[in-house]
Amino acid sequence: MQLGEEQSQRPARPGILARLRNNFLTGLIVIAPIGLTFWLIWSVIGWIDGWVLPFVPFRYRPDIWLLNQFGLDLDIRGIGVAFFLLFTLLVGWAAKGIIGRSILRQAENLVQNLPIVRSVYSGLKQIAETILAQDQSSFETACLVEYPRRGIWAIGFVSTTAKGEIAARAEASMVSVFLPTTPNPTSGFLLFVPADDIIELDMSVEDAAKLVISAGLVYPGANGNGDAIPGLEAPTRT
Numbered sequence: 743m744q745l746g747e748e749q750s751q752r753p754a755r756p757g758i759l760a761r762l763r764n765n766f767l768t769g770l771i772v773i774a775p776i777g778l779t780f781w782l783i784w785s786v787i788g789w790i791d792g793w794v795l796p797f798v799p800f801r802y803r804p805d806i807w808l809l810n811q812f813g814l815d816l817d818i819r820g821i822g823v824a825f826f827l828l829f830t831l832l833v834g835w836a837a838k839g840i841i842g843r844s845i846l847r848q849a850e851n852l853v854q855n856l857p858i859v860r861s862v863y864s865g866l867k868q869i870a871e872t873i874l875a876q877d878q879s880s881f882e883t884a885c886l887v888e889y890p891r892r893g894i895w896a897i898g899f900v901s902t903t904a905k906g907e908i909a910a911r912a913e914a915s916m917v918s919v920f921l922p923t924t925p926n927p928t929s930g931f932l933l934f935v936p937a938d939d940i941i942e943l944d945m946s947v948e949d950a951a952k953l954v955i956s957a958g959l960v961y962p963g964a965n966g967n968g969d970a971i972p973g974l975e976a977p978t979r980t
Contacts (some may be wrong), residue, residue, distance in 0.1 A: 791822030800827050884950035887919055887933065888943040896921055897950050904934055927954050
């Protein structure tokens with residue numbers, strides 16, 4: 743092989759515009775997740791401040807104190823969040839006492855007598871107790887379930903085993919599975935599936951949620967080339 747032939751086979755270097763574009767896209771991939779995360783946190787803090795601060799007296803607000811004492815007009819974010827956390831702690835501490843439980847019981851009885859408010863309050867209370875209760879497990883297992891028909895698999899989250907009338911009327915042991923939608927996993931469907939028809943996954947709920955949000959682009963537990971981990975095989979049914 744001649745030297746000239748070897749040099750002619752070398753790939754051409756990308757032009758300056760192509761290099762600038764690649765560098766820009768690489769920087770955007772790095773900056774976008776960080777920037778969006780900080781923007782979301784900043785926006786949530788501002789929303790909580792705007793909702794809580796109107797209920798806080800001026801004499802207890804640090805920004806008003808700085809304005810009156812030193813003439814500094816500063817927009818200090820997070821004051822409302824701090825007051826909200828403190829207020830929540832005080833309410834939780836008071837609710838555990840005898841007086842607090844009595845007041846809470848009377849307030850619930852008052853709400854139960856209001857037709858429309860009663861339904862809204864009962865639903866929200868049940869959801870909050872299910873999600874925030876420390877003695878219950880919520881979405882601790884990711885699974886595969888055949889949906890919308892056999893042969894097509896979807897990722898779901900096992901919440902609890904079926905209880906009450908559903909468990910009594912079902913012919914087999916049922917579990918409740920939340921089937922999220924893509925790319926918004928906060929919406930989805932509630933399915934009651936026989937326990938033998940689901941395949942539990944080793945990946946965490948967080949990794950399964952990333953897979954759903956990315957529309958199948960981010961596979962947790964895969965090698966750099968996107969290959970499956972050795973030993974893990976595709977689900978099969980008999």
